Amino acid sequence: MKISPSTNGDSLGHRSASLRRRHVVASLFKALCIGFTLFAVSVLGLLIAQVGADGLPWLDAQFLNNFPSRFPEKAGVKSALYGTLWVVSLTALIALPMGVLAAIYLEDYAPASRLTRVIEINIANLAGVPSIVYGILGLAIFVRFFGLERSVLAGAMTMSLLILPVIIISSKEAIRAVPSSIRLAAYAVGATQWQVVRSHVLPAAIPGILTGVILALSRAIGETAPLIMIGALTYVAFTPEGPMDEFTALPIQIFNWASRPQAEFHELAAAGIIVLLAVLLTMNALAVLIRYKGTQK
Amino acid sequence: MINSENAVLEARDVTIRYGGHAAVKNVNLSIYEKKITAIIGPSGCGKSTLLRSLNRMNDFIDHVTQDGEILYRDTNLYDEGVDPVEVRLHMGMVFQRPNPFPKSIFRNVAWGPTINGLPGDINLRVERALKQAALWEEVKDRLDDSALNLSGGQQQRLCIARALAMEPEVILMDEPCSALDPVSTARIEDLLFELKQNYTIVIVTHNMQQASRVSDYTAFMESGTLIEYGDTDQVFTRPKQKRTEDYVTGRFG
Incomplete structure (x- = not known):
């Protein structure tokens, strides 16, 4: 079997369809992670804001x-x-x-x-x-x-x-x-x-x-x-x-x-x-x- | 050829098993005073296990059993009345990878003598050990720095200084240069010649050039068995056993 480089000497700038697809998957995964992180943080933020709005006016030395x-x-x-x-x-x-x-x-x-x-x-x-x-x-x-x-x-x-x-x-x-x-x-x-x-x-x-x-x-x-x-x-x-x-x-x-x-x-x-x-x-x-x-x- | 007058340590019919597997088989070996003894052999031949039996470090490995005797000036290290902590005061050890404590350079050397209440001024003792280990000039102005900031070679010399500060009789070295670059290795080999004046050294190595350069006696082990033991010159130039010859000439296997 002949072993040769898979790119066969092509110059750069000719990304294959498979490589483009892999980049898309990578970006999708990153977006998913960011999305869920934002969701979790905003739920927490909302909770704290709600508690603060209700409770802060009552919070005093008394x-x-x-x-x-x-x-x-x-x-x-x-x-x-x-x-x-x-x-x-x-x-x-x-x-x-x-x-x-x-x-x-x-x-x-x-x-x-x-x-x-x-x-x-x-x-x-x-x-x-x-x-x-x-x-x-x-x-x-x-x-x-x-x-x-x-x-x-x-x-x-x-x-x-x-x-x-x-x-x-x-x-x-x-x-x-x-x-x-x-x-x-x-x-x-x-x-x-x-x-x-x-x-x-x-x-x-x-x-x-x-x-x-x-x-x-x-x-x-x-x-x-x-x-x-x-x-x-x-x-x-x-x-x-x-x-x-x-x-x-x-x-x-x-x-x-x-x-x-x-x-x-x-x-x-x-x-x-x-x-x-x-x-x-x-x-x-x-x-x-x-x-x-x-x-x- | 080897005179048995001044043997410091003597292994007699030592067999060491991990569970059912015998890593060291019926080894008889004498370690001579103020000489460097090298134990060579392929990976897994039992040379490190044998070395660790000389200061009872195998005690920390689960399921290890040992038969035979290790005599230190006529006392078996494995007798019931013998305290392993005391054994290690006589046999210092340097490990394969530099393992300084995550503390200052000074504390690394001073800790052992301090906890054991060794006499004398601790500052002098640390200085002497660092000088013996050829590290003093490089660290004398930063003894309070963390030992982890030293290079690999410096760390290994610090570990040697840590062992020397205890003033042991024997220093056991388990492939002390295997994690070091050639320059650091050469420095440690030079150091071994210096230390030989005052200490008995046993060094395990799979680097045959190192064994032939530094040692007085060489023991060759294979599959847990001691194949040959003699003057380093003789073992490397006129081996008596065919298997030793194959190994030292690189025609192994």
Whole structure:
């Protein structure tokens, strides 16, 4: 068989029909991608604009400092905001060390056995379990069995269960991304496993771990179902003073206002959503800051 | 021909298996003090596996089992009472690809001595190691820069300095030049001659010219078996085994 260049020495500028068709397909695909991106972004923009238009007029110091009320002009989110901050802080305190330590164990310490694999697969499955199921679990175990009642602690522990799989999985990914050549180099100069983990694995994995933790906590902030399940109240006219106090949370308050017939309460719900988003963005900004500081060193 | 008076390390009937597959079969080999021993052989012949058994780095690979003994001055490295961390204080290692820590040049060299509480001034120790590795002049003004900004050849010399800072007795090198350009390779080979004054060196390489240039003794392995071991001159010019001759003369297979 004779092998010759397929263009047979033609000069440039004679694009074949097939090449023209391929260029058309390429442009179509690009247009499709741009189209869907624009669609997603504009839906989000519309949503934010709508919420802003409804809620911003209600957003003032009084709204942040007042407890819920039957009268829309007197109603505020103080108890819900404090409740959310309490629950999220406690959840972070419980789930962060537990999740990260579990991830370190599974990646660096656990033997490569069938049992380890079964555990890993089940953690991945747990990440997909509907949140209401965790609510039922929390109700049965923390509220009833341990007698924690409808406390901040019971809520935080339930939320911790909910986000633990997410934290473990993302921390595992971050730890696995640390090249094994670094670990071996550290062992080769006489390091123990703990020294390798502390000085090389964790510092390199922390940005990735933090990203996962913030995503998980963001999920916890928005969750309503498990908190309703464990009986977080909708009308709470005080802020929690300790982990054993009763509480309500922003999404519950928002849902409560949105389900009332009066239009003013619907606008209050929008204002509540803005507060919720603000808390979320503050947390993300904090994470970015910590990551930035971490990579500076 | 090889006098067995001053063997630092001695492999006796060493067989290493990955699961059921034997990568190293019944190898007997002595490593002599302040000499350079090269282990050569085709890819997959088990030379790197054998090298890693000398500082227990195979411990980190799943499903590896080992029979036989590795004697270090009459102590079997695989005896129950032997701590692998302590073994690695005596046998430093340089890897195939430069693998500096993503930290400063100084921290790369200082970390090992620091965590092990080695005595003396750490600044002096780092300077001495970098000088021994012929890197000091290039980095002395930027010790706090990230090691990742160095060139590949500089990174590998940094990894050598990192091993030297621990003042080991033996330095194990696993194809240390395979990721480097010829100029960097030549610098590291020069360095080996310097280091021979004070250290015992075992170098795995699939570059036969390198083995013949730098080593005192050469071991030729094929399919996990040690085919021939002797003076480098003898192995390359008057091999006793037909298979060694085929390999070193390039008539392989």
